Amino acid sequence: MSIADLPRYAHEQIGLRALNLSTDLLKGMGRSDLEKIRDMGDKCGCSILMLEQPDALSLADPKDSIADQAVERMKRVIQAARLLGCNSVSVAIKSKDSDDHFDRAASRMREIMEVADSIDINVLIAPTAGLTNDPERVTGLIKGIGGFRIGTYPDFLQATKSGDPSGYLRKLTPYASVVNASTLEFIPGEPVESVPDITDDMDGLTGLDALAAELGAMDEEPAPIHVGYDLPPLVAAIKAVGFDGNIALDYRGGGDGTLGVLQSREAILDAIESLSQ
Numbered sequence: 001m002s003i004a005d006l007p008r009y010a011h012e013q014i015g016l017r018a019l020n021l022s023t024d025l026l027k028g029m030g031r032s033d034l035e036k037i038r039d040m041g042d043k044c045g046c047s048i049l050m051l052e053q054p055d056a057l058s059l060a061d062p063k064d065s066i067a068d069q070a071v072e073r074m075k076r077v078i079q080a081a082r083l084l085g086c087n088s089v090s091v092a093i094k095s096k097d098s099d100d101h102f103d104r105a106a107s108r109m110r111e112i113m114e115v116a117d118s119i120d121i122n123v124l125i126a127p128t129a130g131l132t133n134d135p136e137r138v139t140g141l142i143k144g145i146g147g148f149r150i151g152t153y154p155d156f157l158q159a160t161k162s163g164d165p166s167g168y169l170r171k172l173t174p175y176a177s178v179v180n181a182s183t184l185e186f187i188p189g190e191p192v193e194s195v196p197d198i199t200d201d202m203d204g205l206t207g208l209d210a211l212a213a214e215l216g217a218m219d220e221e222p223a224p225i226h227v228g229y230d231l232p233p234l235v236a237a238i239k240a241v242g243f244d245g246n247i248a249l250d251y252r253g254g255g256d257g258t259l260g261v262l263q264s265r266e267a268i269l270d271a272i273e274s275l276s277q
Contacts, residue, residue: 004033004040011046014261018049020178020248021084023077034083041085049088049246050178051081056094056128059112060105067108074112078121088122088177090153095131105131106144113147122177124153135162135171142175151175154238157182157252160229169237179238182250183231186263189222189270223270224263235271 001009003025010016019041026034041047057070074091081089091112095101109123116123125138132138142150152175159168173179247268251260 003029004037007037007041007046007048008044011044013258014265016046016249016261016265018047018246020050020052020250021048022052022054023080024054026080031083034080038083038085048084048086050090050124050248051077051084051086051088052090052126053077053092056092058094059091059108060093060095060101060131062100062104067104071108071111074123075115078112078116078119078123081121082119086121088124089116090124090126090178092126092128093130093132094128097131097133097137101131102137102141102144106141109141109145109150113145113150116149117147120149122149122151124151124176124178126153126155126180127158127172133162135168138172139175151177153178153180155180155182155250156229156231156234157184159234159237165229166233166237169234170241173238173241173243176243177245178248179243179245180248180250181231181234181264181268182252183226183260183264183267184228185253186224186226186260186267189225221266223266226267231267232271232274235268236275239272239275 003021006021007019010019021037038048053074057073058066059070059074061067061070074089077089077091093105095105113123115121125132125142127133127135127138132141138152142152152172154169154172154176156165156169156179159165162168169179249261249264249268251257251264253260
């Protein structure tokens with residue numbers, strides 16, 4: 001399947017309304033290729049929401065030549081995101097955690113934000129080991145960078161690794177426009193007698209409430225059970241802080257990828273619906 005065919009496939013086969021793309025899928029593509037992907041997404045009702053930079057960049061490196069390359073890379077990612085019609089890009093920062101590294105990262109990110117601000121692209125920091133491992137360090141960095149278009153890209157698996165998943169997500173989600181619901185593996189769920197019908201009045205519902213209403217309209221089937229960590233507490237954490245942005249499905253397990261995404265979608269919807277009971 002070509003990358004240009006992904007939006008239609010995601011919309012028709014999985015029922016998604018938007019896609020995140022990774023920059024490694026776009027190698028060798030030019031302006032016309034990116035615009036074709038954007039146009040295909042617009043036509044089928046599945047736009048490209050965000051462009052991810054999957055490899056952490058050395059934005060805080062003490063060597064200017066290395067940090068400059070990282071800055072230029074992100075500037076190119078932002079320009080590609082504009083051609084794709086995205087409203088956001090994500091970036092992870094490869095760095096040790098020290099005050100000097102913190103200051104260099106903030107300075108380099110401000111350079112990147114000048115380009116992002118000029119074309120209305122949000123830049124979301126994807127926390128990773130090192131400088132951005134601690135959520136409070138991430139929020140401090142965001143405040144140090146400043147501006148309205150800098151935010152976070154919290155990840156369920158990263159939250160679980162922190163040892164306090166709910167606390168981790170509660171600290172980072174207020175700065176997020178997208179939360180990455182990473183999943184690993186599923187087993188069949190236990191049969192249920194009935195699913196409450198919550199679709200009588202869906203008008204005006206947005207965000208997580210709209211997704212809960214969508215679940216009520218689905219056929220009565222047991223939701224798959226996620227193996228590795230519990231999804232409901234993670235969904236409850238982002239709900240608790242009033243998150244009303246987008247949830248990205250990121251299946252990282254084995255087997256059929258489409259099935260994994262479908263199971264992820266079903267499990268997340270079930271977790272959201274359970275919060276309303």
